[in-house]
Amino acid sequence: xxxxGKTKKPLRRMIEWFHSSHAKNTIILLVTGLIIxxxxxxxxxxxxxDLKVGSISRETINATKDVVDEVTTEEKRKAAANAVVPTxxxxxxxxxxxxxxxxxxxxxxxxxxxxxQTIQDDSGTPRKTFTDSEIEYAQGLVxxxxxxxxxxQTLMRTSTESFDDMVQTVNTAVENTLNTTIRxxxxxxxxxxxLQIVGYRLDVSLIQNIIPTVLRACLxxxxxxxxxxxxxxxxxxxxxxxxxxxxxxxxxxxxxDLITQSQLAMLRSLGLLKDNQYDFSSYQGAFxxxxxxxxxxxxxxxxxxxxxxxxxxxxxxxxxxxxLAVGFAALFHLYFSAYFVPMVLGPVLLCVLLGSxxxxxxxxxxxxxxxxxxxxxxxxxxxxxxxxxxxxxxxxICCVCFMKSHPQRxxxxxxxxxxxxxxxxxxxxxxxxxxxxxxDMLSRILWAMGGGVLSSVLATAFQPVFEGxxxxxxxxxxxxxxxxxxxxxxxxxxxxxxxxxxxxIVANLSEAAAEKIGANPYLARAxxxxxxxxKLKRPQYFKENQMGVNLHDQxxxxxxxxxxxxxxxxxxxxxxxxxxxxxxxxxxxxxxxDTPVMFFYHKALQMSNGSPVDMxxxxxxxxxxxxxxxxVVMLAxxxxxxxxxxxxxxxxxxxxxxxxxIRGKLEDGQLSDSPLTLRDLDNICEAFxxxxxxxxxxxxxxxxxxxxxxxxxxxxxxxxxxxxETDNSGEGAGK
Numbered sequence: 001x002x003x004x005g006k007t008k009k010p011l012r013r014m015i016e017w018f019h020s021s022h023a024k025n026t027i028i029l030l031v032t033g034l035i036i037x038x039x040x041x042x043x044x045x046x047x048x049x050d051l052k053v054g055s056i057s058r059e060t061i062n063a064t065k066d067v068v069d070e071v072t073t074e075e076k077r078k079a080a081a082n083a084v085v086p087t088x089x090x091x092x093x094x095x096x097x098x099x100x101x102x103x104x105x106x107x108x109x110x111x112x113x114x115x116x117q118t119i120q121d122d123s124g125t126p127r128k129t130f131t132d133s134e135i136e137y138a139q140g141l142v143x144x145x146x147x148x149x150x151x152x153q154t155l156m157r158t159s160t161e162s163f164d165d166m167v168q169t170v171n172t173a174v175e176n177t178l179n180t181t182i183r184x185x186x187x188x189x190x191x192x193x194x195l196q197i198v199g200y201r202l203d204v205s206l207i208q209n210i211i212p213t214v215l216r217a218c219l220x221x222x223x224x225x226x227x228x229x230x231x232x233x234x235x236x237x238x239x240x241x242x243x244x245x246x247x248x249x250x251x252x253x254x255x256x257d258l259i260t261q262s263q264l265a266m267l268r269s270l271g272l273l274k275d276n277q278y279d280f281s282s283y284q285g286a287f288x289x290x291x292x293x294x295x296x297x298x299x300x301x302x303x304x305x306x307x308x309x310x311x312x313x314x315x316x317x318x319x320x321x322x323x324l325a326v327g328f329a330a331l332f333h334l335y336f337s338a339y340f341v342p343m344v345l346g347p348v349l350l351c352v353l354l355g356s357x358x359x360x361x362x363x364x365x366x367x368x369x370x371x372x373x374x375x376x377x378x379x380x381x382x383x384x385x386x387x388x389x390x391x392x393x394x395x396x397i398c399c400v401c402f403m404k405s406h407p408q409r410x411x412x413x414x415x416x417x418x419x420x421x422x423x424x425x426x427x428x429x430x431x432x433x434x435x436x437x438x439x440d441m442l443s444r445i446l447w448a449m450g451g452g453v454l455s456s457v458l459a460t461a462f463q464p465v466f467e468g469x470x471x472x473x474x475x476x477x478x479x480x481x482x483x484x485x486x487x488x489x490x491x492x493x494x495x496x497x498x499x500x501x502x503x504x505i506v507a508n509l510s511e512a513a514a515e516k517i518g519a520n521p522y523l524a525r526a527x528x529x530x531x532x533x534x535k536l537k538r539p540q541y542f543k544e545n546q547m548g549v550n551l552h553d554q555x556x557x558x559x560x561x562x563x564x565x566x567x568x569x570x571x572x573x574x575x576x577x578x579x580x581x582x583x584x585x586x587x588x589x590x591x592x593x594d595t596p597v598m599f600f601y602h603k604a605l606q607m608s609n610g611s612p613v614d615m616x617x618x619x620x621x622x623x624x625x626x627x628x629x630x631x632v633v634m635l636a637x638x639x640x641x642x643x644x645x646x647x648x649x650x651x652x653x654x655x656x657x658x659x660x661x662i663r664g665k666l667e668d669g670q671l672s673d674s675p676l677t678l679r680d681l682d683n684i685c686e687a688f689x690x691x692x693x694x695x696x697x698x699x700x701x702x703x704x705x706x707x708x709x710x711x712x713x714x715x716x717x718x719x720x721x722x723x724x725e726t727d728n729s730g731e732g733a734g735k
Contacts, residue, residue, distance in 0.1 A: 025309070025312055028312070033290055036293070040286040040290060040330075041286060044373075052264065056257070056259070057257050059255050068244065068266075069244040070265055076241050077237075087233065095222065099175065101218040102214070103171075108143065108145075112141050113160065113163045114160075115137075116156030147210075150209065151209045151210060155210055158206065166211065169198045169201050170194070173197045174215070183221055185221070190219060191219060194219075195207060252267060289372040293368045296368060297318075297322065300361035305355070305358045314358075318354065321346055321353070322362065322365065326366075326370075330373060338388060339427075339447035339448040340450055341370060341451050342452075342458055343367075343391055343451060344395045344396045344452065347359040347400050348419075351400045352403065352407045352459060352463050353463065353467070355520075356400050356401075359400040360397075362396075366392055366396065370392050391423045398418050408479070409463070413457070414456070415455075421449075423445070423449060427441060428441065468579075471580065473581035478523060481526045481529065481530070492533065492536065497545065498543075502544050502644075503530070505640045505695060506532075506637050507527075507528030509691050511528065512688070513632045513683070513687040514632050527583075527629060527633045530575065530588060531587065531637060534569065534571025534573075537566075560597075565619070569589065571588040571589070575588050590625045590634070591637055593670040594624060595668065596620075601615060604618070623673070625671065625674045628675055628676055643692050651693050654692050658688050
């Protein structure tokens with residue numbers, strides 16, 4: 001018996017897995033697939049009719065998919081097979097067989113004729129009338145053919161000379177006929193020909209009563225049908241008949257038509273009748289198509305946007321956008337036109353919400369779903385399906401590329417015009433290659449252009465909804481957070497002006513560095529503005545907000561360190577209360593990592609009288625930055641505060657100082673969890689130095705100006721007043 005610990009391990013692992021993010025993400029994907037399959041089922045479900053042969057249709061019924069008219073096709077195939085001329089082969093043995101059979105038959109007939117000659121009257125001449133017993137006896141003498149009473153009497157009245165003449169004439173005619181050809185199935189025609197040949201030489205009663213019966217019993221065709229060869233030819237003729245196919249969307253029954261057997265058979269095969277089982281083939285196809293799209297989106301996200309696949313919140317957003325786009329596609333497919341479908345809604349909206357990589361990942365799956373959905377619509381052909389796939393793919397790529405760098409709301413609206421242009425160009429190009437009609441093309445182009453514009457309008461409408469529900473760090477949302485009139489920034493300006501101005505410079509540094517290394521500059525700038533909002537809880541305990549009096553002089557260094565190191569957590573809580581995007585809140589929490597507060601650590605060492613001091617009590621709680629944007633904000637915060645304390649911030653000194661500070665963070669391990677590379681750090685140094693040299697530029701040393709008051713004062717000239725203002729402002733800025 002296995003130990004209990006071993007038997008519980010698989011169960012424990014299963015329970016742990018169900019509580020993990022992987023299980024949640026898997027459930028999200030499965031639920032999304034089921035919802036999309038449900039939408040497909042509603043779109044693809046055909047209407048069923050109560051019809052029978054001979055009834056009148058009250059409406060026009062189109063083929064929901066390509067269907068073969070089996071009844072009409074089978075009729076045409078039978079006609080083609082019957083029209084095939086049989087293949088004959090000559091049988092040499094038929095003549096001998098027929099002549100022998102003819103000889104035996106005439107021998108029996110001669111017996112009857114001779115028997116009649118023995119029946120004589122009193123004068124010794126053969127009688128012409130016979131009793132019933134005599135007739136019955138004569139019939140019993142004939143076994144090879146069947147003769148009725150009248151035929152027997154005719155034969156019994158025939159003279160020997162007439163009988164011999166009949167035998168000779170018929171044998172000669174049959175032999176001559178067999179020397180030519182008698183085809184199988186044409187024996188009757190040959191008998192008629194023989195009767196015509198012998199008719200002028202023989203007695204009429206024999207021609208009408210005896211000879212036809214004998215010929216039908218003995219004559220056989222010498223040209224027989226080669227059954228195997230003929231069947232092969234007939235099968236080839238059947239196979240050559242193309243099946244009659246009603247294409248998807250083609251009228252099977254028109255309003256007012258009398259229902260035929262062929263129409264009823266086609267409707268039954270399509271599952272459109274109420275008297276048969278349901279056609280599940282369309283649902284099987286829809287299931288496989290949805291499965292293909294879901295596999296495609298998972299693989300695409302895994303390759304180019306793995307974070308959106310692994311993070312539950314972003315995966316929920318992706319799946320909801322996908323469901324939303326499929327829902328609108330189904331709605332416009334059913335009630336408007338396939339070309340009016342907002343094909344790029346999914347990629348455009350997801351690009352705005354989660355970035356261009358997520359937008360690219362959704363292009364392929366949405367193209368599969370939108371074009372595949374067209375297969376379930378009765379009026380859509382394979383040509384239109386391929387065109388919809390092309391428009392969805394090309395339009396999605398162009399729109400996401402257009403919004404890749406600057407996904408603001410204005411660009412979202414402009415992307416609709418781009419999608420319209422791509423749709424129109426696709427329809428025009430394909431139509432010119434496949435058709436010469438222009439009226440249908442213009443109609444499709446107008447619908448498709450409307451669908452492109454509709455995509456951008458819907459994306460713009462749903463963007464704030466997703467931003468508000470999921471607190472997403474979209475560029476538009478981040479731009480709104482950077483508005484100085486937001487509540488927290490207004491509080492910073494009033495309650496902590498030093499921190500506010502420090503945050504402005506950190507935001508500028510972070511934005512420049514993020515743009516330099518290819519990170520998200522919108523997120524870096526917004527995080528720079530809010531990274532120190534936790535100081536609002538105790539603004540007077542931070543140097544930049546103190547007006548000459550340092551409250552830490554009266555505090556224990558441990559208390560001072562606790563106050564300083566608590567502001568990331570305080571800021572994180574404030575950000576969550578204000579429903580800020582999680583990305584911004586995380587940077588607020590991470591922007592100091594677990595850096596030690598060295599000033600108070602040294603102060604504690606001096607006050608410890610040689611006792612050991614644990615540096616952990618003077619470190620920030622972390623965590624360390626785990627994104628490029630968080631690392632950039634940490635470095636910008638460190639650099640700005642340090643460079644501001646420089647006595648002579650010359651360009652060379654600023655560059656060297658920045659490099660030393662960043663090297664210190666690197667050596668302390670604060671950047672170990674971030675994806676920054678050494679090249680990124682060089683680019684960050686370059687970006688920081690460019691911004692800081694603009695902030696701490698050298699000032700012109702203005703000479704002292706002495707104003708002489710005239711005896712009779714008058715208004716100073718405009719140039720003098722302007723110079724005085726410039727001097728004052730320049731001096732103030734230089735201090």
